[in-house]
Amino acid sequence: MGAVSYIKCGWLIDGFGGPVQESVLLTVAGGQIVSILPTDKDLLDSSADIIDLSACTILPPLVDCHLHLSMSATTDR
Secondary structure (H helix, E strand, O other), rough: OOOEEEEEEEEOOOOOOOOEEEEEEEEEOEEEEEEEEOOOOOOOOOOOEEEEEEEEEOOOOOOOOOOOOOOOOOOOO
């Protein structure tokens, strides 16, 4: 497992259809989220490096994966 980072989020949309989670702490290790906990938990010591995004909404990447196979990008007939 790589270095551990902590991200404090104001709101989290997890992409699974559940309600928006408010005031959460993400633990990221090896480039992956390994835990999502409420920020009111006193789980970190004061020396922990925390990225403060408490004024932001975090959500999964939005990918436009539709395409038009029957359409050409040229004006040639």
